[in-house]
Amino acid sequence: LPVSVRNMSTNKTRDIDYQIHSQADLRFHESTGSIVMTKGDGIYVIDEQGNRYIEGMAGLWCTGLGFSEPRLAQAAYDQMMTLPQYHTFGNKAHNKCIDLAEKLVQVMPTCGKSPLNKVYFGSGGGDSNDTAIKIIWNYFNAIGKPEKKKLIGRVRGYHGSTVVTTSIGAQPGMHQPFDCPYGDRFVHTNVPHHYTFGKDGETEEDFATRMADDLEKLILAEGPDTVAAMFAEPLQGAGGVVIPPATYWEKMQTVLEKYNVMLVSDEVITGFARTGNMWGCETYGMRPDLLTCAKQLSSGYLPISAVVVGQHVYDAIADFSQKNGVFGHGYTYSGHPVSAAVALETIQIYEERDIVNSVRALSVPFVNGLTDLLDHPLVGEARGVGLVGVVQLIADKETKKAFHPSVKAGMKVFTACEEHGLIPRVTPPGDRLAFCPPMIITEEEIKDMLGRFRKALDSVE
Numbered sequence: 001l002p003v004s005v006r007n008m009s010t011n012k013t014r015d016i017d018y019q020i021h022s023q024a025d026l027r028f029h030e031s032t033g034s035i036v037m038t039k040g041d042g043i044y045v046i047d048e049q050g051n052r053y054i055e056g057m058a059g060l061w062c063t064g065l066g067f068s069e070p071r072l073a074q075a076a077y078d079q080m081m082t083l084p085q086y087h088t089f090g091n092k093a094h095n096k097c098i099d100l101a102e103k104l105v106q107v108m109p110t111c112g113k114s115p116l117n118k119v120y121f122g123s124g125g126g127d128s129n130d131t132a133i134k135i136i137w138n139y140f141n142a143i144g145k146p147e148k149k150k151l152i153g154r155v156r157g158y159h160g161s162t163v164v165t166t167s168i169g170a171q172p173g174m175h176q177p178f179d180c181p182y183g184d185r186f187v188h189t190n191v192p193h194h195y196t197f198g199k200d201g202e203t204e205e206d207f208a209t210r211m212a213d214d215l216e217k218l219i220l221a222e223g224p225d226t227v228a229a230m231f232a233e234p235l236q237g238a239g240g241v242v243i244p245p246a247t248y249w250e251k252m253q254t255v256l257e258k259y260n261v262m263l264v265s266d267e268v269i270t271g272f273a274r275t276g277n278m279w280g281c282e283t284y285g286m287r288p289d290l291l292t293c294a295k296q297l298s299s300g301y302l303p304i305s306a307v308v309v310g311q312h313v314y315d316a317i318a319d320f321s322q323k324n325g326v327f328g329h330g331y332t333y334s335g336h337p338v339s340a341a342v343a344l345e346t347i348q349i350y351e352e353r354d355i356v357n358s359v360r361a362l363s364v365p366f367v368n369g370l371t372d373l374l375d376h377p378l379v380g381e382a383r384g385v386g387l388v389g390v391v392q393l394i395a396d397k398e399t400k401k402a403f404h405p406s407v408k409a410g411m412k413v414f415t416a417c418e419e420h421g422l423i424p425r426v427t428p429p430g431d432r433l434a435f436c437p438p439m440i441i442t443e444e445e446i447k448d449m450l451g452r453f454r455k456a457l458d459s460v461e
């Protein structure tokens with residue numbers, strides 16, 4: 001082992017000895033090791049040396065209620081002591097997954113094409129999108145349109161790490177090294193990032209029109225009868241917190257609806273108040289046919305996800321299952337009772353604390369604080385909505401010249417942030433720093449978080 005690693009704590013060396021890390025340069029990571037967390041406290045996580053970090057990403061867009069909510073621990077304990085495991089295969093159910101399904105339907109957005117009222121549970125965002133894909137393919141077989149199977153994703157979209165969701169997302173680093181099958185069922189349209197891809201003098205509205213025109217060209221080139229659905233995050237999170245331009249969703253949907261292409265709102269990040277409404281699709285006026293959610297569904301305390309569909313989709317696949325003898329899909333942990341109990345308690349807390357209005361109020365200092373960073377020479381774009389936001393680093397503000405990837409600008413700022421006790425996230429294309437703090441953050445803590453970020457920026461100048 002390199003000297004640097006041999007001097008690490010036992011946890012760090014055991015981590016390198018035994019674990020493969022997600023989304024890491026594995027050899028580089030062997031030389032640096034991990035920051036090993038041992039405790040959570042509100043918006044902070046604390047490492048084994050006792051350093052406290054503001055978790056500016058809520059532990060990967062998850063812990064809306066922070067890292068030490070005792071009611072969630074109690075809900076898990078109580079359920080463990082009552083019915084720790086059960087399933088929903090065939091004719092079996094249990095009370096917690098029924099309660100949670102009912103609750104989820106009650107909090108669904110009303111902007112869907114039809115009421116979203118049937119829930120299928122999973123364990124994570126990726127498998128919920130896998131389920132949504134299978135439901136869509138099953139649906140079009142059921143209604144006698146088996147040729148309607150193609151799925152549209154977006155460049156830098158992110159819908160999970162499974163083989164199929166990797167194919168709908170379009171992050172080259174996740175495809176090429178694995179030969180993940182883009183295949184002819186998966187096509188991609190533009191990332192709607194005006195700051196980077198807007199032409200000289202092109203307004204956001206004109207840019208949105210161009211995005212919708214490109215979508216229409218794509219559908220026509222593929223053949224509208226072959227295109228089943230578009231998968232979209234209301235705002236692209238892991239692909240760089242790309243906040244869509246005004247009118248973008250209205251224009252995109254006009255095209256989708258013209259060619260009977262379904263819309264899946266992937267709310268794995270944007271669900272549960274993150275954008276200042278309960279659902280991101282409400283913030284952007286989207287009319288989804290299906291909705292997927294995870295992460296903040298249980299404040300990330302236990303793995304759980306859900307796909308919610310309308311009655312007409314359910315009716316078609318139910319009739320089809322009768323014909324075939326089975327709806328042949330199932331996860332052992334679908335609707336797991338302990339996860340369901342924690343999710344129910346999470347939603348209960350969101351409601352008691354009026355989380356939507358609380359996020360709206362906190363959004364003002366958060367978004368203002370982000371835009372204040374625009375005076376910094378390294379900051380090209382700084383935007384936020386609700387309690388999710390982004391800062392784009394730029395080599396030259398006037399010409400919008402990006403840093404060369406070899407500079408690793410994002411990673412440099414990220415490392416400086418960690419030294420200042422703050423954890424943001426570097427997102428594609430490598431120079432965008434994302435923020436998605438726990439929704440329990442206070443105004444003072446927002447100031448502290450962005451103050452630490454500014455110090456980190458100053459330290460790498």
Ligand code: PLP
Binds near residue numbers: 125161295
């Ligand atoms: N969909 C979106 C929008 C996500 O941001 C993510 C993860 O960040 C996923 C799906 C995948 O979720 P998971 O990692 O739980 O499979």
